Amino acid sequence: MNLFLQQLINGLAWGGIYALIAIGYTMVYGVMQLINFAHGDVFMVGAFVGLVIAQLLPDKTSPLSVFLVFLSAMFFSTLLGILIERLGYRSLWRKNAPRLSLLIVAVAISLLLENSGLLLFGAAPRSFPEIIPSKSYFVGSIIFTNLQLIIILSCLLLMGILHLIVMHTKMGRAMRAVAEDSEMSALLGVPRERVLSFTFALGSALAGIAGVMVALYAPQINPLMGLLPGLKAFIAAVLGGIGSIPGAMVGGFVLGEAETLVSAYLSSSYRDLLAFLVLILVLLLRPQGLLGKGVVEKL
Amino acid sequence: MVFLNLLLSGCARKQEEERIKIGVILPLTGLLSTFGQSVRKGVELALEEVNKGGGILGKQIECIIEDDESKTDGAQTVVTKLLTKDKVDLVLGEVVSSATLAIAPLCQRYKVPLVTPSATNVEVTKVGDYIFRTCFIDDFQGSALARFAFENLGARRAAILKDVKSDYSIGLASAFSKTFKEMGGEIVNEQAYAAGDTDFRTQLTSIKASNPDALFIPGYYTEVGLIIRQAKELSLRITLLGGDGWDSPKLVEIAGASAEGTYFGTHFSPQQPTPRVRDFVSAFRQKYNEDPDALAALGYDALRLVADAIRRAGTMERVKVREELAKTSKFTGVTGDITIDENRNARKPLVMLKIEGGKPTYLTSIEL
Numbered sequence: 001m002n003l004f005l006q007q008l009i010n011g012l013a014w015g016g017i018y019a020l021i022a023i024g025y026t027m028v029y030g031v032m033q034l035i036n037f038a039h040g041d042v043f044m045v046g047a048f049v050g051l052v053i054a055q056l057l058p059d060k061t062s063p064l065s066v067f068l069v070f071l072s073a074m075f076f077s078t079l080l081g082i083l084i085e086r087l088g089y090r091s092l093w094r095k096n097a098p099r100l101s102l103l104i105v106a107v108a109i110s111l112l113l114e115n116s117g118l119l120l121f122g123a124a125p126r127s128f129p130e131i132i133p134s135k136s137y138f139v140g141s142i143i144f145t146n147l148q149l150i151i152i153l154s155c156l157l158l159m160g161i162l163h164l165i166v167m168h169t170k171m172g173r174a175m176r177a178v179a180e181d182s183e184m185s186a187l188l189g190v191p192r193e194r195v196l197s198f199t200f201a202l203g204s205a206l207a208g209i210a211g212v213m214v215a216l217y218a219p220q221i222n223p224l225m226g227l228l229p230g231l232k233a234f235i236a237a238v239l240g241g242i243g244s245i246p247g248a249m250v251g252g253f254v255l256g257e258a259e260t261l262v263s264a265y266l267s268s269s270y271r272d273l274l275a276f277l278v279l280i281l282v283l284l285l286r287p288q289g290l291l292g293k294g295v296v297e298k299l
Numbered sequence: 300m301v302f303l304n305l306l307l308s309g310c311a312r313k314q315e316e317e318r319i320k321i322g323v324i325l326p327l328t329g330l331l332s333t334f335g336q337s338v339r340k341g342v343e344l345a346l347e348e349v350n351k352g353g354g355i356l357g358k359q360i361e362c363i364i365e366d367d368e369s370k371t372d373g374a375q376t377v378v379t380k381l382l383t384k385d386k387v388d389l390v391l392g393e394v395v396s397s398a399t400l401a402i403a404p405l406c407q408r409y410k411v412p413l414v415t416p417s418a419t420n421v422e423v424t425k426v427g428d429y430i431f432r433t434c435f436i437d438d439f440q441g442s443a444l445a446r447f448a449f450e451n452l453g454a455r456r457a458a459i460l461k462d463v464k465s466d467y468s469i470g471l472a473s474a475f476s477k478t479f480k481e482m483g484g485e486i487v488n489e490q491a492y493a494a495g496d497t498d499f500r501t502q503l504t505s506i507k508a509s510n511p512d513a514l515f516i517p518g519y520y521t522e523v524g525l526i527i528r529q530a531k532e533l534s535l536r537i538t539l540l541g542g543d544g545w546d547s548p549k550l551v552e553i554a555g556a557s558a559e560g561t562y563f564g565t566h567f568s569p570q571q572p573t574p575r576v577r578d579f580v581s582a583f584r585q586k587y588n589e590d591p592d593a594l595a596a597l598g599y600d601a602l603r604l605v606a607d608a609i610r611r612a613g614t615m616e617r618v619k620v621r622e623e624l625a626k627t628s629k630f631t632g633v634t635g636d637i638t639i640d641e642n643r644n645a646r647k648p649l650v651m652l653k654i655e656g657g658k659p660t661y662l663t664s665i666e667l
Contacts, residue, residue, distance in 0.1 A: 003505070127553050134528075136534055143532075219528075260501050267491060269493070
């Protein structure tokens, strides 16, 4: 029983991280019906911005440094998110281009970011400095670390803030309106392009933070690190119901735990297999996901 | 004038005949260049020493060093050149198993002995009776590590965490497991990861629950560094040990203080307290202003072992040189005493290091 609880705790951190990235996928899908495959790479950029800033700071472990690392990762990935939307998607979106064109652009941006990363930083994995020295705590025989605690708590906090933004601000209301019915919201005077920018900014900020979290939790980063977590988060978003923010959160945690339990009780070789199996099963049996709306749409 | 030319060219040919030509194939540029450059330094130091001592059979040795750009087809191109144009007496190289496997059939066909300083894959020397190696193979390493865990560490219950994407790791794990069980130990848990993974907490948690005395991690330093760190986090207070994949300064860089008290086996340590190693290290420092690493030591030993075999053969006839190479017994190298067995593999000790004060420190040598 203790072993089981311990494994659940191990899975919780990844669950939170998947959830943070999945929110970005799901929000963008909500407002423009696009799977933004460059999203996983925004997460990678967040980790590398964190690395560069951490290396510049003299006192790496002070709370101020930690704050600066997170803030700068968030800032630059937000900027990147806005740029991607402006330069990559907007003109196509204005022309009402087919969704496939947008999807192809998404893949192109993803490749562009990955290869720019390879050019700048090389393919060899880099160690991320230990800006939060790891500490272990015991509850009975169960161990959790300060990092796991920080990751899970900040994920919950960020989700709380996101909830407030989406449900209780003007921009949030506009987002929901666009997601509900894009054309009608435009007729009613909702500034759709600003909403798009804002959605990308919000999702990318969360991805940037998730990037630093992963870099702290598994301190080895490389320019292709966004690929797999990006796909997993996409699966989490589909599992929860693409377009639904609470769905992305639930999907993230469910997937994180399921992966951990599979590697704990079967074999770690089945971990990635499980994620893609989940994707196929959800698409076959319940395409709207756990919490999604019952509208079946062709992708 | 014509006469003079003839005379000169005659002289040159005569001098050439008096040299023993050894072709050296190394990855001097490209992905594996750090390996190739280390071996080159070791080979050149040994060459200098042999030639200064008057060469062998009254002849100087000439090394024709060729770069294969870390590519297997590059290795095939340069070996063809060495065998057909330069007509070398012996080939030394390559560093990695894949390239060595690519050039071995050619050397075998031309009946020119090939000696690799560092290719550890079992298949390499199976190519033919002209193919030798002066390093140990993966099976040996796994077994020696099992013996170390059982006898020196007193472990009876061992767990294994292996990289399922690497033949090296799988090979080491199965040899370790076989020997450890034969000695009377028990493998209580065997977990897997894939190269490139960064989170090993799940596997380590289940290893911890099976309560072993020691954890064997036959992987490369990139992942091993993180494994060691996360094991500490989960307060897994057992001995961690591994093989030569750990042998990189990066290991301690990644693992930090958690690496203290872990053990790994490798080919060579500059701290080994024998006069042979001391002399080698000081000569190496004098020439290159740095400490030799394992590959430099392997390169150094390979050339000296070859020179010794030629001296014993008393001739440059390749059949005789091959025979003497095969008869090599207890050759005193800086990587330990080397004996060539019936499969043309080297039998030699595994050097065990313990990480203390952030540095790998020589502990003991293990023989089977």
